[in-house]
Amino acid sequence: MYKLLILVSSFFLVVAKKCDTNKNGNNPCTEVGTLKDFTGLDGCGFLIVMDDGEKLQPVKYADKNIHPKDGQRIKFSYKEITDLAGICMAGKMVEITCIEFLENTTPPKTGGIKPPKTGGIKPPKTGGIKPIKIKCVETLDPYSTEWMQITMRKTNAYQVIRYTYRTDGFAYYFLGPQKQMMFDCQGTLICESSSSESKCDDKTKNYSEELVIWEKD
Numbered sequence: 001m002y003k004l005l006i007l008v009s010s011f012f013l014v015v016a017k018k019c020d021t022n023k024n025g026n027n028p029c030t031e032v033g034t035l036k037d038f039t040g041l042d043g044c045g046f047l048i049v050m051d052d053g054e055k056l057q058p059v060k061y062a063d064k065n066i067h068p069k070d071g072q073r074i075k076f077s078y079k080e081i082t083d084l085a086g087i088c089m090a091g092k093m094v095e096i097t098c099i100e101f102l103e104n105t106t107p108p109k110t111g112g113i114k115p116p117k118t119g120g121i122k123p124p125k126t127g128g129i130k131p132i133k134i135k136c137v138e139t140l141d142p143y144s145t146e147w148m149q150i151t152m153r154k155t156n157a158y159q160v161i162r163y164t165y166r167t168d169g170f171a172y173y174f175l176g177p178q179k180q181m182m183f184d185c186q187g188t189l190i191c192e193s194s195s196s197e198s199k200c201d202d203k204t205k206n207y208s209e210e211l212v213i214w215e216k217d
Helices: 002-025 146-155 199-204
Strands: 031-037 046-050 055-061 073-080 092-101 159-165 169-175 179-184 189-194 208-215
Touching: 146 169, 146 179, 169 199, 179 199, 189 199
Parallel strands: 055 092
Antiparallel strands: 031 046, 031 073, 046 055, 073 092, 159 169, 159 208, 169 179, 179 189
């Protein structure tokens, strides 16, 4: 009788383990991205930057023992959260349902191998392979781009001004009654200040081709 109980217990352990494996297998990690530290932005922490430039704001992890590190490459799955409001406006809020930390922390297309140090000598050309670059937005309509729409709401903007920024891009300056924010054409924050401060205004003195692209009626 004792031996029979042991056999029955072993059977249920095997079945339980198999069921657990199937449960995990139903939710594979299908996306790849990079963890980036955005704590400099209001209410933001670590965001996931997809390889196409889209940003996701994780507010819940299926695994609670997560220790994010800036620049860490991950494989993950998520579902969007639409019934929750937050301060951070840099990316849509999501629940991470699956996450795997990858050993490869270098950008895609490098095969996971970091180039050796060259002692100051420039490395040879890579055969035309370039790192992924987020598309520069050139627009006269701030409502045509998601991150601009978010900034319009965040600043309650009454005016948006575009400048030529550096040599190959633009800067967009959002002026609101209480807050001012300036971004480059890839959606990266250049400056943020209250309307009583001149920090962002001072930066515009270094830019050219000022153009008001939107103004509240």
